Ligand SMILES: [Fe+2]
């Protein structure tokens with residue numbers, strides 16, 4: 110042995126981390142919110158849970174791609190986007206849960222389907238790259254516009270979580286846009302498939318802009334932005350990407366969606382059954 | 397390397413070999429453009445590509461639990477960990493490409509079942525505790541194997557390993573923490589942890605490869621300073637590590653024969669089932685077919701996307717060329 114083992118392994122101990130981001134940086138980790146921030150008012154808390162639910166469900170959908178993506182680089186990219194969204198969800202759910210004495214895990218694992226407030230767009234399966242990219246375009250542009258508005262929220266915690274999330278969501282928009290251009294301007298097959306994917310996802314997009322009474326109350330106090338007020342910018346941005354990709358605006362009809370009232374797609378039950386199965390086998394357990 | 401000699405390749409080869417031998421003797425590093433013996437190149441392509449395949453296939457057993465992770469924090473950590481493994485695969489494919497192999501060729505060999513990868517990933521992850529056992533034992537064994545590879549004589553391989561080893565330490569720790577939490581949890585959780593350790597212990601020990609007297613290629617790899625320690629030496633070091641760590645976990649290793657022999661300064665462990673090991677390597681493990689099929693389906697289902705990206709790039713090139721043509 111030319112080298113001693115101890116010498117060889119020196120320096121490979123603790124204090125090294127994953128290259129990938131595990132929790133949101135910038136000190137706004139769910140753990141910090143749980144410890145430091147005062148509990149939100151009931152409406153603010155409810156709103157935070159709505160935001161958290163959208164991101165949590167989409168993160169769960171995106172996680173499916175890890176080990177299945179068209180390129181290994183996309184295993185990493187889609188996984189990273191999912192991880193970002195999961196981080197945002199954890200912060201929102203932690204904050205929202207404080208108003209009712211619940212943790213992020215209480216909310217994620219122990220609510221029933223009709224207690225979730227996610228929109229239908231994030232619930233539908235996207236086990237096809239075109240479907241995933243179409244949804245990412247619709248949802249990421251919405252999130253970017255929403256979080257930009259929430260920077261000015263009178264709720265300081267919501268503003269801070271949004272500020273942190275916004276930087277990541279800008280990348281998500283860019284990722285979706287780059288793929289739209291490639292699929293739209295690539296081969297005949299890819300153009301046909303992404304056009305079809307836009308049609309499949311389109312019926313659910315409008316729900317992002319539906320104003321519920323909660324939004325109206327919170328918009329009046331400057332906590333939230335009215336979803337409907339984001340629609341014009343969203344239309345303009347999404348239309349620009351679709352046109353630049355050489356594709357047509359989808360013509361599919363809007364579906365009746367009431368996710369914010371706890372009325373969900375047929376798909377959410379399966380997603381939750383899978384997500385919650387292990388936690389529910391061990392009530393009260395620590396992981 | 398231009399020379400006007402009558403038999404340029406021979407002269408160049410002689411010079412190259414002398415330089416190569418001198419570099420190895422001085423424990424120096426070989427860069428991609430340096431002359432190297434064909435066998436050295438082939439050995440490295442085989443080893444580095446197998447290593448890359450292991451990272452990529454190794455994503456699957458743990459990805460199996462991402463959607464069911466029992467807390468959001470664990471889900472986030474596991475997603476980050478599995479993604480890191482994809483990153484490792486990519487660094488290693490790049491390192492292999494510097495030796496003249498192409499990623500397409502390597503991926504194709506994997507999908508067609510012609511390439512090997514670490515046989516431990518052909519075992520299923522039946523419980524959440526398996527994610528902990530993989531992190532602790534499999535990433536732990538990987539660290540023991542890979543830290544010495546940071547000084548491999550082929551420089552791009554060594555550089556890739558430096559990046560990878562930093563992340564592997566995080567991987568091992570998260571696995572250990574999963575097991576520690578389970579071992580201190582309910583009796584069912586503790587039993588789940590023990591069961592996972594029972595199943596992954598022997599396959600983890602076999603990750604270091606056959607015993608030295610049955611490992612014919614090892615000697616040459618050591619002479620070339622690719623490998624720094626023998627399979628058995630690495631296995632010994634690993635056993636010494638986990639014997640201590642398992643005490644902290646409050647679990648046991650499923651090996652009634654395990655003891656330290658003061659005279660030989662060696663760990664004595666149970667006989668490992670090398671017949672099963674060879675069977676699994678040859679494709680007969682519980683999940684070989686499933687793992688390769690997943691890779692094949694992902695690759696084939698993604699073909700239209702890769703073709704689109706290539707076609708788009710070609711059209712962009714064309715546009716650029718036209719634009720510069722007009723400008724000129
Ligand atoms: Fe790795």
Ligand SMILES: [Fe+2]
Pocket residue numbers: 481535538563564567
């Ligand atoms: Fe690892």
